[in-house]
Amino acid sequence: MKDDDFGITRRGVLASGGASFAIASIPPARAEIAPASQPMPAAMKVALTVNGKKRELEVDTRTTLLDALREHLHLTGTKKGCDHGQCGACTVIVDGRRINSCLSLAVMHEGDEVTTIEGLGTPEKLHPMQAAFVKHDGYQCGYCTPGQICSAVAVLDEIRRGVPSHVTRDLNARPRATNDEMRERMSGNICRCGAYSNILEAMTEIAGRRG
């Protein structure tokens, strides 16, 4: 990880937090002044690879990767649950890492390789993780399911690559796909139907260790 990933320091956050408080405190009379005219929002071109296919889009720069997938490419398997990075339903795999696609703008993904649930498997040819979810009934309403599956696939890959987590006891040893490791790493994917116990069974099967 590069140092400048942490370019925003804690002090910086505190300072900017203070600044936004100051703006919110402007007396209402001034806040009411609206801009005389609204400029057209900027559109930008972005080229990325989605599920192995090159796609070129021209999108409003405010368009999230999630909305680009759902509303522009009609890949609606990726779900919008909160649009704020709180639920994980929009999880996709970008250049091998899982992200919340609602928290990133489409135009940030020039040249990126994006894998969505549709890229893992199809109803006729399920990915092993998809088949395991069906077998273990690792879903109910199905809305968080694509995100759970994308996360599950990426989590097992993270563990294989030796990426530690909050519950990894020994940072010098390779993490293993234990129940605790999988539960911890999957905790950004909420399932309100409560299929967690079954999702873990599905992941355990794919991780190659029967629970």
Next chain:
Amino acid sequence: MKFDTPAGTNPIDQLKVVGRPTDRIDGRFKTTGTAPYAYENPAPNAAYGYVVGAAIAKGRIASIDPGAAKGAPGVLAILTADTAGKLTKGDFNTANLLGGPEIEHYHQAVALVVAESFEQARAAAALVRIDYARGKGAFDLHAAKESAQPSKDQKDIKVGDFAAAFAAAPVTIDATYHTPDQAHAMMEPHASIAAWEGDQLTLWTANQMINWGRGDVARTLGIPKDKVRLISPYIGGGFGGKLFVRADAILAALGAKAAGRPVKVALQRPLMFNNTTHRPATLQRIRIGATREGKITAIGHESWSGDLPGGGIENAVQQTRLLYAGPNRLITARLATLDLPEGNAMRAPGEAPGLMALEIAIDEMAEKLGMDPIQFRILNDTQVDPEKPERPFSQRQLIECLQRGAERFGWSRRSATPAAVRDGVWLIGMGVAAGFRNNLVTKSGARVRLSPAGRIIVETDMTDIGTGSYTIIAQTAAEMMGVPLDRVDVKLGDSSFPVSAGSGGQWGANSATSGVYAACVKLREAVAQKLGFNSADAVFTGGKVRSGNRSAPLARAAAGGEIVVEDSIEFGDLAKRYQQSTFAGHFVEVAVHGYTGETRIRRMLAVCAAGRILNPKSARSQVIGAMTMAAGAALMEELAIDKRFGFFVNHDLAGYEVPVHADIPHQEVIFLDEVDPISSPMKAKGVGELGICGVAAAVANAAYNATGVRVRDYPVTLDKMLDRLPTAGPQGSP
């Protein structure tokens, strides 16, 4: 088909398909992201709507000025109560879905901005200028308690002489419990796409009750019901939150009319918690008096909840009418007027919060009596309705649930003395609670077709909100028609199909499959007649129909064209003559951190008696899901109220905490063998809500057993235990 006498032997009893743990037939669509939810139906040329919510809880809009929003890029229409035309409140709504000028609750929708793109609609919505005149509201249940009134939803129950019996009882408890407001927080936001063709409205919408929804859309918009079509094949969770039409549907319809093209609207997540319904908070006073031997002589349960004017109670006392014996009973519910968002049904309305309190009280009483809490429950079991002893339960295996669970869970290893078991810094405890939820049945219809290719097609407006409706309906049709599961197609959630029970109150599975059963009985008769067989002795099996020594392929009956029949199940008075309920024994082991009071659930077991289990795989999922939601209710879920301004503060999925993977251990579910011929021809009952009933109390009781700290105010968070945690254990550490 009338169902007014207990079911005899019927084709479902073969259990070749029904009753087998079966993968969901919709699983390959849900796991590949190809199952279309409301917002995802192809709607060419659709515009996007963005909802503006009221910034006050009560009062009036002084002025609303869409000015800057009007000229914003891409904007097609701006709707407010001023411009929407006359709207009538739906039969199932307490507050108007589009507010203004009167505001009834915080985040009540007050405007919809429609634009070419989502980003444009969102940006323009921020420019709508609204000035409010804030009114005074009541937001505090404790403060409003004294003003609460009786409600038509629950008459006062007085059996024997409660006051005298309680006063005379040698052992008593008198305790008050609090359950907070809770949110459904289903993963799919309320969402709709509306499209008009002339005066005909089509709504793809996330809704559990298609026919109710169709009626209320028509009523709200002032158009005939037959001009409204609702389509809802996949629903991303509901838990009661999608029983009713919400603002997304009405605003999409109005927006589409104004824009002259289809409009899609999803409620923004931060709007959902205050804009839609929630489970109301309760205050519950429970008094129990018993003999020294542990026989209950007096049981009193009084509950208070609040809602908007015209709303209803959270009926937290209803299970207490039926769960335990006792000759002297006092049961009341009172309703206060509160100006918080609308309260309404959430998974096991009434029983879920009611048992959160009652089943702690039972634990407290058992301890006071020096009895094992399971033994105390067994001693006070009743096989008849305590208010009407001539009215038996159709089935009641509560004792068996508790005993089987105790054995399986290792209950004998529990220390009756709290705070006696440690694992390092963790305090370990076990808790138990009874689960109880009534079995409701309601009329349900279906259409079934036999195609010339021999396929069975079922059409009903029943919904699948994750419950497994698709699969159990297919299993029912396959069993009835004697075909393998993969020869059945199930089409759900469309108001052009026969009206079904819908999904709510755990009545869906039993009622909807019974409706399919009724239609299949009719189809069997039609097939037998076509084949020239005597329908009474025709046997449907292996894709063939046999009668005496004759046999014909099922498909031959449709050789001359598809056979289509329709029927519904209608329930007689068996539910009046017999009390129909479902039962469970819930067992939980927790570890409470000795220094911080953090509670972790280590083990969970539910033993359920709920009639025939149609698909043990999806039924088990219903139960573990409900146990998970109950874990949230026990340990973390609470809508925090700003009592000055009258809104739920933690109105998103970051602030309103629900259980995540790391919170939930492996969960075990056992279904007792049971068939209930009094319930329906399926001999089934519901389980989807039984699974949440009692679990939270089992968690709280386990936390008490671990620590000796009794928390009566949910959720059981560490701050409520911290200053009372047992002090240093061995070696000076807790």
